Amino acid sequence: MCKSLTGYICIIVINIILLTSCASSPTGRSQMILKSDAALEQEGSRQFKQLRETLPLVQNPATIDYVACVTNAIVDVVEGRDADLYWELAVVDQSDVNAYVLPGGKIVVNSGILTMTSNQHQLAAVIGHEVAHVTARHANERASRAAVTDIGVDIAAIILGGGYRNQTQGARNALSTGALLGLLNPFSRLQETEADVVGIRYMAKAGFDPRESVELWKNMNKKNASKIPEYLSTHPSGETRIDDLIAQYPVALEFYNEAKINGVTPDCKL
Numbered sequence: 001m002c003k004s005l006t007g008y009i010c011i012i013v014i015n016i017i018l019l020t021s022c023a024s025s026p027t028g029r030s031q032m033i034l035k036s037d038a039a040l041e042q043e044g045s046r047q048f049k050q051l052r053e054t055l056p057l058v059q060n061p062a063t064i065d066y067v068a069c070v071t072n073a074i075v076d077v078v079e080g081r082d083a084d085l086y087w088e089l090a091v092v093d094q095s096d097v098n099a100y101v102l103p104g105g106k107i108v109v110n111s112g113i114l115t116m117t118s119n120q121h122q123l124a125a126v127i128g129h130e131v132a133h134v135t136a137r138h139a140n141e142r143a144s145r146a147a148v149t150d151i152g153v154d155i156a157a158i159i160l161g162g163g164y165r166n167q168t169q170g171a172r173n174a175l176s177t178g179a180l181l182g183l184l185n186p187f188s189r190l191q192e193t194e195a196d197v198v199g200i201r202y203m204a205k206a207g208f209d210p211r212e213s214v215e216l217w218k219n220m221n222k223k224n225a226s227k228i229p230e231y232l233s234t235h236p237s238g239e240t241r242i243d244d245l246i247a248q249y250p251v252a253l254e255f256y257n258e259a260k261i262n263g264v265t266p267d268c269k270l
């Protein structure tokens with residue numbers, strides 16, 4: 001009785017946390033945001049500084065200027081609170097096809113990405129996608145979800161394990177594995193799709209041709225046959241992704257045409 005009552009109270013507590021922490025992503029999807037943005041941004045800055053100190057940075061000014069030109073154009077169309085973030089870029093001299101972001105607007109692009117992107121538009125597709133991960137607060141969402149999954153696992157383990165230390169630990173391990181396999185992975189796919197949707201809009205608003213995003217993924221898939229680019233291992237591709245991007249064309253092309261009418265036509269060259 002006492003045990004189930006404890007579980008019941010904990011479930012109520014979780015529900016209260018969920019109800020009080022609902023936020024909205026740029027696509028209008030409701031998100032659970034439990035972590036402090038400021039704390040994550042501080043941690044992002046710290047890690048970015050560390051990366052810049054330890055990774056080999058590209059020295060060629062033309063390459064840095066090219067990536068910075070595309071990045072600036074994308075960041076320029078970011079609105080709201082995120083427009084005030086201290087956006088920073090590191091172009092790393094590494095051949096792995098990879099790009100990623102840290103909370104607070106810290107963008108890392110490996111020079112290897114440039115072997116996969118044929119023009120400024122395709123590079124903008126990568127940068128737009130990465131910037132979208134930041135503005136959609138995906139890091140916070142993932143950290144929040146992990147925190148709640150841990151709480152959920154603890155409570156379930158206490159109930160299943162009957163409160164005995166060994167059994168509780170055993171149940172906890174089993175549930176953690178299940179949580180890792182079942183709960184967290186599909187969620188990450190959802191974020192990837194959302195970053196595509198938001199990213200293609202950013203690139204179009206910034207004056208880059210949104211249709212090049214599909215060309216980029218086609219290129220990636222072709223290369224995929226021989227050696228899987230690192231970017232693909234964390235960014236699942238395939239026909240679904242391309243179809244989803246094509247589905248965004250009507251909105252994205254409207255932004256793109258509007259940008260052209262307003263004279264927003266970036267000319268980033270390597």
Ligand SMILES: [Zn+2]
Nearest residue numbers: 133192195235
């Ligand atoms: Zn991504």
